[in-house]
Amino acid sequence: DAKTTQPTSMDCAEGRAANLPCNHSTISGNEYVYWYRQIHSQGPQYIIHGLKNNETNEMASLIITEDRKSSTLILPHATLRDTAVYYCIVRVFHDYKLSFGAGTTVTVRA
Amino acid sequence: GAVVSQHPSRVICKSGTSVKIECRSLDFQATTMFWYRQFPKKSLMLMATSNEGSKATYEQGVEKDKFLINHASLTLSTLTVTSAHPEDSSFYICSAREGTGALETQYFGPGTRLLVL
Numbered sequence: 001d002a003k004t005t006q007p008t009s010m011d012c013a014e015g016r017a018a019n020l021p022c023n024h025s026t027i028s029g030n031e032y033v034y035w036y037r038q039i040h041s042q043g044p045q046y047i048i049h050g051l052k053n054n055e056t057n058e059m060a061s062l063i064i065t066e067d068r069k070s071s072t073l074i075l076p077h078a079t080l081r082d083t084a085v086y087y088c089i090v091r092v093f094h095d096y097k098l099s100f101g102a103g104t105t106v107t108v109r110a
Numbered sequence: 111g112a113v114v115s116q117h118p119s120r121v122i123c124k125s126g127t128s129v130k131i132e133c134r135s136l137d138f139q140a141t142t143m144f145w146y147r148q149f150p151k152k153s154l155m156l157m158a159t160s161n162e163g164s165k166a167t168y169e170q171g172v173e174k175d176k177f178l179i180n181h182a183s184l185t186l187s188t189l190t191v192t193s194a195h196p197e198d199s200s201f202y203i204c205s206a207r208e209g210t211g212a213l214e215t216q217y218f219g220p221g222t223r224l225l226v227l
Contacts, residue, residue: 043218
């Protein structure tokens, strides 16, 4: 699977949009980009995933560049409860496994 | 999203005993479930893939005789840590695969914290 690179940590202001970048420069055509988050001492929570088109749901938006080498997860209005470790994962279409990296520790501050 | 539960949420046991952890998909059927382990301040590590009605597939370095996995129904997978030792103390998390093709997603349980004394 293609590897991903994320910043180790980032701070966000409550009420503002949080933009979380992810690089996946070796992604191939049949690999999806998934985003999960893990709040302290809980299991990971699914956020969103996409192949090449931008996606939006009730939690977030996923913007994938045209060359698919990077993506950005956007939390439109960050709240204190969005403080978590966010994982960007690339998954091959036919392989069900998810490989978790270190993720980005996001801290939302009042 | 789909809901996955785990039981128990935390367990303390003596060294040498066995512990069983249950993972259930509550509102969907899951032919495939996964078991992960997470040590403090570390990321999740996949231990094994559990397929309903067949043997589990273990990741390299995971002892299949120590971590017994049973996936007897489409909504239940169990992980039994046999002859547990203090180094097995960890956060065990399961996930279940839901949907197919482009809609396929894994949903995770809340985790089970195991402490072996």
